[in-house]
Amino acid sequence: MPRLLVAEDDADLGRAMKRALEFDGYVVDLLDRGDEVLAAASVNSYDVILLDIGLPHMSGLEALRQLRSGRDATPVIIITAFDRTPHRVAGLDAGADDYVVKPVDLEELAARIRSQLRRKDRRQDDSVSVGDVTLDFTGHVATLDGAAVSLTAKEYRVLALLMRRARRFVSKADLEGELYDQDQWVESNTIEVAISSLRRKFGRDFIRTARGLGYMVGGREP
Template sequence: MPRLLLAEDDPDLGPTIRRALDLDGYIVDLFTRGDDALAAARWNEYDVILLDIGLPHGDGLHVLRELRAARHATPVIIVTAFDRTQQRIAGLDAGADDYVVKPVDLDELAARIRAQLRRSDGRTNDTLSVGSVTLDVAGHVATQAGEAVQLTAKEFRVLALLMRRSRRFVSKADLEAELYDQDNWAESNTVEVAISALRRKLGRDFIRTARGLGYMVGEQTS
């Protein structure tokens, strides 16, 4: 599943948003300082960044401008209490892809995240399909030839990343990053265990392996 960076210094709101997104199956790294959020965004690969403007040690607009100046194209949703028109314009002109005003409706925020993910993947809905396998990303449902396939949370996350990057090899390191957040590290064999289980459930030929390259689903592009 996608990995999100959440920059929010409110001691109640930050953990609340993180828990809600955790339940939706996302990997969420929470930071309360602008400088920490900027360093994490530069070091890690995130699918969407949720950015408060009023952060200590580097406000959100500074973080956003720094990322865009470095050509980071990760979608950014500003989540802030600043609701004046000029503040919205400043956020969007700084490079934000969306702007959400607090108090936050968690269902609406989740929908806006899904919209950014669809745009990034070039999709028009919340499903991924490779061959006979389809994932409903929002509903966390997997099917093969129309029949439901029971997957664990880790198996779903691995398969979703492989299908989002179909026809390209995905390294073990990238898959491991999909299975942990800043508080929970993946064990060394977690990816192999998930891949083995997916092959049992979907067929051994569905996931290809190449030494030194990683794993791939779908036919490789030329």
């Protein structure tokens, strides 16, 4: 289920967007400050960010610039009342993927989100590397310093999700969702067992843990 971040300081519009998007089946986090966007994006993996330019405490443009300077490639749709060409250019130059002018048409917004999700799927790389570890998604092969590492099916799926969301925490619930269908019984220690095994194979420091946040590869502990 795609997860969206909506950053909008107009309380009525923010709530309306959240309700409409949740009705469409998205998981939606709603914030109203620019600095909170950076904090949320550092610990959560979002599929699309909807970002108002005129946010308090840090403008949407500055938040976007900092996201991009940190190599966060999450698709960002700018939402703003400013519709002049220089404003559009500034947003796109800061790293925005799309631009929506207020008043927001919720049907058009939903279509633009779907478009970004399709583009994101097409941009998925065939492989990803974090430090000395590389995971080939096409061949389902993991290597450490160029040497192949044998993985069970569950270990591979846990590692694949962590690698795709490198430098962000992934919750235990998200990892369980990667392994089990909704109607399957979930073994309580499956994730812990898989993480422990992956640490034995790739090094204890490769996967970090933070209470309440989950697991992460390729980043520093908070």
